[in-house]
């Protein structure tokens with residue numbers, strides 16, 4: 353019998369790709385999104401239009417922060433698995449609109465956790481971010497290293513989500529897996545991210561703003577590799593703790609909880625990245641050199657050995673190949689030459 357899964361953020365970049373993959377694998381997929389206007393809602397609706405053709409897909413227009421609507425959703429059919437991808441994303445935007453991060457990433461995530469508790473789901477997976485590593489982490493970033501120096505409210509909200517999930521795993525025995533994604537790119541991507549903006553700006557002959565005078569490295573990870581990592585983890589739930597009316601032992605952190613990096617394990621200098629993009633677009637970029645932005649980190653670099661060991665994950669897509677697929681999609685979608 354098909355299993356039922358709830359994917360929040362289904363109109364978003366990663367959520368859309370995950371739903372597509374799950375539908376091909378026979379899951380009954382419930383997608384949730386509030387279709388907010390952080391970036392072009394038409395792009396979100398276009399993604400959803402592809403999913404809504406499929407008989408196994410059901411869409412819910414719900415805001416995670418709406419407690420009543422969330423309670424209603426979780427009193428409906430039972431979800432075997434929940435994947436929480438809905439969030440206010442973006443480091444820089446968190447300096448301008450902090451309330452959006454509190455609403456979606458803290459209040460909203462608390463509602464997801466409550467729903468998972470009410471339904472005693474088999475597994476909750478949730479999006480975290482490489483940004484939790486913040487200022488002082490050693491490279492490559494390891495899930496075993498402490499992460500208590502977030503540089504933005506976005507990063508702090510993602511770290512807070514990990515801690516909230518840990519407490520629910522500990523108290524209520526909900527198997528929880530946190531997914532620290534590293535700079536995800538690909539077709540149907542996010543227009544607020546650098547690779548997407550640079551493509552638009554280079555094609556339009558506009559200058560591209562390059563922060564920290566280009567002295568940055570990012571572990572760019574192709575969307576299909578991210579989805580492969582998530583899908584492999586769906587049935588790799590941390591050992592469920594027996595539901596008990598007894599108080600858990602507060603002195604242990606023996607919770608059914610895990611964290612994984614999902615990244616490419618190959619950091620690329622921003623200027624090398626721009627050179628590949630110029631090559632694929634057959635245009636030179638007009639670079640506007642700018643200082644470091646508040647909230648940014650200099651480099652990201654995922655140690656993915658934990659994920660490799662757990663589910664045999666290794667990223668398969670070299671940056672040039674993945675970017676070529678993105679550029680093809682972009683030209684086609686926007687009819688841009």
Ligand code: NAD
Nearest residue numbers: 361363364365366386388415416438439456479533535536
């Ligand atoms: P996205 O913005 O494309 O998708 C998020 C979706 O969630 C959007 O469609 C948005 O409308 C929806 N949403 C936001 N707040 C909501 C709310 N309160 N209620 C219901 N829906 C809401 O982002 P994405 O790139 O697909 O990212 C998915 C997840 O992965 C996010 O949690 C993000 O923080 C995390 N992440 C992404 C990246 C990346 O590089 N894309 C890197 C690290 C972490």
